[in-house]
Amino acid sequence: MSLKHAILGFLSYFPLSGYDLKKGFDQSVRHFWPANQSQIYRTLAELDAEGLVQKEIVQRQERLDMKVYSITESGAAELHRWLATPLPPQDTREPFLIQIFFGGRISDAEMLNLLEHQLVETQQLLEQYDALFRMTLAQPNAQTDTRDFFLRMATLGYGIAGAHAYIKWLTNLVEHIQAGNYSVREIADVTGEAREQN
Amino acid sequence: MSLKHAILGFLSYFPLSGYDLKKGFDQSVRHFWPANQSQIYRTLAELDAEGLVQKEIVQRQERLDMKVYSITESGAAELHRWLATPLPPQDTREPFLIQIFFGGRISDAEMLNLLEHQLVETQQLLEQYDALFRMTLAQPNAQTDTRDFFLRMATLGYGIAGAHAYIKWLTNLVEHIQAGNYSVREIADVTGEAREQN
């Protein structure tokens, strides 16, 4: 359960409430692991039941109660165990590729519309990542040369590299469809083909 | 629901049984849309209830009955509608990036182990895609220059391009960790940085 371990990861730095965790997710890991509110509260209750986190109810004058969760020793051990264990291969689901795969059922114009859409969305995403990357680097008080910082930025780098590759693939497809050129050999960087770039 | 439409996609070529569909998925779209048996049978029942497919029970002497499904007119219309409609942005979940993000909690050796694992798996996947690509092209009776064929191969090309990009990213990370070089600027192809390749 990745969500459980992501929560443990956050709590390994400092105790947080469910609300704070939600903000933490939205501000840093939503690119590769979105989490919604109800899920976070439910999972915190499970972690508590398993003894991996501890709940402290904070009474505040005039404010509603707040529940602050901190990681326990067994929680920290479980986090470390999970972080250091290679994951089994994940399977990916890409609904867009279903549309491509059965693209024989739609026209060139419809296909180009799909591809164009995907291109625009990916370019916007890339710009977001790019802007976030540069903004984070430019923060005056940030220690930008630590291992922690480097690893966190690497997850953004993953998104950026993926978006670049995707845009390249999409652009290539668009060109082929527009030209009515269905020569498959040019579509992938397969062994024995053009390999000098890279 | 992508699974429903993938099934309709297959049935738009010829009628199939649940069993045949499962084989079809495993042989062609499992790279981007794995489907298991119980899911297929359940979804076929739903599609039948919605009138998008038609069921025909084939009695066979000495063999058990077989149910063959064919697409209906409204099924074909629904398939076309879905295929031609751009999908809303999907969010991705990459548990491996959680491990990277919280990599501050594990040692260099543990991190390198994770990365190495991921590299080996991705290289194996790439070889599979690559082999499948070349084998499919080499089939004697295949019409390799049609639009349909091109689009199907493009989905494989997606996997190949993605694997290449991923391997590059992983390799870069390994090198940085090994050198203890946490300079973030080299980690992504961000605007204003090295842009001459591509």
Add this chain to the structure above:
DNA sequence: CTGTCCATGTAAGGCGTTACATGATTGT
């Protein structure tokens, strides 16, 4: 006679989503 292929399903559980519910404080 054991395993694999053909062929169809049910049951239970996990993880995620959307919508709903409540209530105080702070900003415009």
Add this chain to the structure above:
DNA sequence: ACAATCATGTAACGCCTTACATGGACAG
């Protein structure tokens, strides 16, 4: 006055997974 923010939860539904169940035909 109204919206946004802080703060916590429940309910119901959807999709996918794993395991279980059944049963004939055919190959080694």
